Amino acid sequence: MSTSPSSTGVEWADGAVVRVGVLVPLSRPGWGEAGRHLLAGFELAVREVNEAGGIGGRPLELVVRDTAADPQRAAAAVDELAGMGVAALAGEYHSVVARAVAARADALGLPFLCSSAVLDALTEQPTDWVARLAPPQSRGWQVYADFLLRAGHSRIAAASQSSVYWAAGTRILRDYLASRGGSVVELDLGVLTPSAVCDELVDNRSTAVLLLAGHPEPAVSIVKAVRHDRRLAGIMIGAPAGQPEFAEWATLLGEDGAAIPFLRYLPERLSPLGERVEAALRERLGAAPSFVAFEGYDTVAVLAEVVGWAAATTPAALRSDGAERARIAEAWPQVAVEGTRGQIQFSRVPGISVWQWAQAPIQVVDRDPAHFDRFRILHAR
CATH class of the missing domain: 3.40.50.2300 (Response regulator)
Known part of the structure; x- marks a missing residue:
């Protein structure tokens, strides 16, 4: 299951694409509605990125896998997606599943942007491969x-x-x-x-x-x-x-x-970007979008920025899956992105082992x- 860049109406000069592996719960026992909202945000943002010219002239494509809230199934999907040459991983709603994804991504050297899961200990040790948009559980539950x-x-x-x-x-x-x-x-x-x-x-x-x-x-x-x-x-x-x-x-x-x-991770008032995205998500979903849909959109906005930064700063002679992935991981603290819920920047937060958006609204x-x-x-x- 994946989005198709051809659906945007943009003609590309060559067949090169930037593929991102997306992990979402779409079937039981996962919270399927959360997964559908997260994916709707992803798909809307990908369409907008491609209509604006893609990333460095290359279209962005999602390769989606249903985790069904199963950590083992999710870890196997990480291995599969890594073998397919995806530039990065993104998504997940369930914290226990996201922890399994983060551990496997860290072991493989594959960048993972966690969209919605909040468990503080996504990885056992500090890592540069993983970043997160949602606030950590300790902050939200306090x-x-x-x-x-x-x-x-x-x-x-x-x-x-x-x-x-x-x-x-x-x-x-x-x-x-x-x-x-x-x-x-x-x-x-x-x-x-x-x-x-x-x-x-x-x-x-x-x-x-x-x-x-x-x-x-x-x-x-x-x-x-x-x-x-x-x-x-x-x-x-x-x-x-x-x-x-x-x-x-x-x-x-x-x-x-x-x-x-x-708990809901939205600001008291959406920015003009947030209001525009809310209207588009409402049309796509046929209902009011949840905060999870905004997390999906913001995930792609961040990935487009970090992948673009990595491509621009990686010498052509060194462009391979490993080199580009390493540069993407280096980009987490380098970029600032306008998201639907505020300016997104990543930093090190005490007690959190991954790069964290510290100012996520609660x-x-x-x-x-x-x-x-x-x-x-x-x-x-």
Whole structure:
């Protein structure tokens, strides 16, 4: 599956193309809607890059692989794409999958721009081969913890499944809240049914329960159970990982899915570029684009810049997959790109092993109960 440069109407002088391997979840158990939005952003940006003349006169082409949220499948796709001679890798939404991709890309010497996954430890050791657009989990989830405290919630329950990602999120919340007089009790969804979760919430006198769980299940069933338990009428449900962002959430839950705060990586106001891209993405998707679609667009904008920089600074005599890939990795800290959500530059952030966009915007939002298709900004940083 790949985009075709011929679809843009641009005629190219030769057959040379710049191929980028794209990894996205398009099938279960992955969050397929997130994958489709991410890919829509990629495809829109590629079309615009090619209509503007490509990269150094060469068209940009995507070679897409469905990860289905499977780390092993994703790692195998990295090997395949590397063998095809792609200039770089990009994409992924699920943090555990992105970690597998980053590790394999680092081992192969293949540049990887992570679009949406947030797990702090994408690689075990510092690397120059990997850069990331999304804010690290420690920053985003601390913003969410600050929101909880400001909203008056200091006794938190985390209904969580077993996962490196959920465990990291629980640890971030617990450490941040504990230092400010709050507490987190963990409810193990490996043993508790939705009704048993409700019983635990009553017994623990929690004022908020966070869904650290997969979508649609068991997250949807827990929301329904809590919403319809009279003992829990005053409890807040939260979903820091962003499950309510997508239309499927609204379809499955209706009004029960409103007023559930989650993290979203958009500025309070889009730039003129962001507004133009939003309109184009809305037309492409047939619905309002999620923040993930903007991440996809920004990924291609950055790659076009770094690949162009690498091509311009690599002597023709040295142009091979290895040389060009190394120059792309060197370009991460060299470029500044106007993205849909702000100026994108990469730097080294303490505790993060990859090149990081440190200023990525962060919001806490929810679906407005009075207008379910609208989002309310509750907190921003």
